């Protein structure tokens with residue numbers, strides 16, 4: 458009999474607890490394809506559940522494509538798990554066509570710095586939170602040290618690597634500073650990882666939707682892309698397993714903690730499952746933990762890297778969102794077998810990241826100022842996020858849905874069916890509100906019904922006003938859609 462346990466005090470429905478546990482056993486390979494599950498009656502009896510509950514769990518697993526039932530024979534682990542969303546492999550368009558045609562650079566740049574626009578477009582930290590004085594002191598200090606004025610070691614300044622390895626303990630990552638590279642932001646860390654660990658033509662998996670910077674890198678490097686759909690608990694493990702079987706990908710790029718653009722986090726049980734799937738299929742996971750220090754409520758889940766026992770997770774983080782984007786400093790942690798390749802890629806791009814700024818950051822971290830800073834900024838972002846969620850609750854018309862992130866800097870808004878994001882974005886801008894259209898976050902820009910709403914830069918009153926206007930525009934477009942539909946159905950009625 459399988460090792461299953463039911464927690465009757467949990468808020469999770471009994472059938473779902475059972476389905477989740479069996480799903481994990483399948484995805485971790487404890488239950489193999491073709492293996493027979495115990496009969497419903499036996500499971501119900503052993504766990505003291507009703508037959509209906511056990512049956513519902515099996516039905517749920519069948520709906521997820523993980524098991525197959527045959528009348529009279531029983532229920533078996535599916536040979537090839539199938540995602541409910543069809544997975545397709547594609548090549549992203551290179552930059553010129555992709556970003557320019559969708560107007561990402563134009564749109565986002567237009568809004569930034571325009572005082573008259575309430576802009577939700579940029580996932581930036583609030584400039585007023587930047588610890589200018591602490592940083593000034595740190596910089597003045599390192600300017601007097603000769604080491605910071607020259608080129609430094611390729612992997613990064615030892616003082617900073619030492620400080621970062623201590624800091625990563627907060628993400629439950631215990632590593633030697635020797636396994637760490639300092640990079641010019643997380644963007645460069647991702648670029649190095651994709652460049653060094655995959656080749657043109659290889660398939661890589663990304664989240665759907667994903668951070669556009671990673672789509673851009675894959676496009677530039679000529680990778681083929683398969684999008685793994687996300688729900689409120691992060692990427693679907695069923696889709697991940699299916700993608701591994703069908704496409705033999707090289708890498709999975711994932712932002713398991715406070716994902717950009719949706720803000721969702723990978724649920725704890727899925728974290729374990731994702732790492733085990735990667736181990737079984739020889740997949741390297743590039744964990745983008747750029748927002749990992751920006752937990753705004755509850756506990757932040759430990760990084761995926763902390764579950765890695767075979768070296769399959771490459772961890773990336775950055776000081777851009779949690780401290781100061783102008784530093785352009787990020788970090789990459791990898792298993793020693795990958796480090797020479799990663800270091801060579803880093804060297805060919807920019808030799809080293811600014812030793813002066815690295816040393817200043819190390820001096821700043823050494824003072825313990827970063828944790829004081831985080832204690833100060835988290836409540837500020839929490840208040841902004843709450844203002845955004847409450848305004849949506851108040852103003853958004855029926856048919857809208859949105860995520861409720863516990864951290865990060867953005868919320869993902871889904872528009873009512875049939876309302877086009879481009880039309881709404883255009884009109885909202887005319888009325889002084891900037892929003893990033895959702896199709897920027899898909900490799901194939903065909904999805905039209907979402908906005909990423911970033912709250913980091915805006916005080917609560919501006920957020921409330923901006924959301925009120927945006928929701929008015931959405932409501933108008935929804936009404937126009939309804940009258941179009943009514944008109945179409947009237948004209949389609951037979952004349953009698």
Ligand SMILES: Cc1ncc(COP(=O)(O)O)c(C=O)c1O
Pocket residue numbers: 580641642643644645668670712716717745747774775776777782786787
């Ligand atoms: C998920 C994610 N990864 C990476 C980056 C790049 O960060 P950096 O400024 O450190 O290069 C960003 C920036 O927006 C991001 O949102």
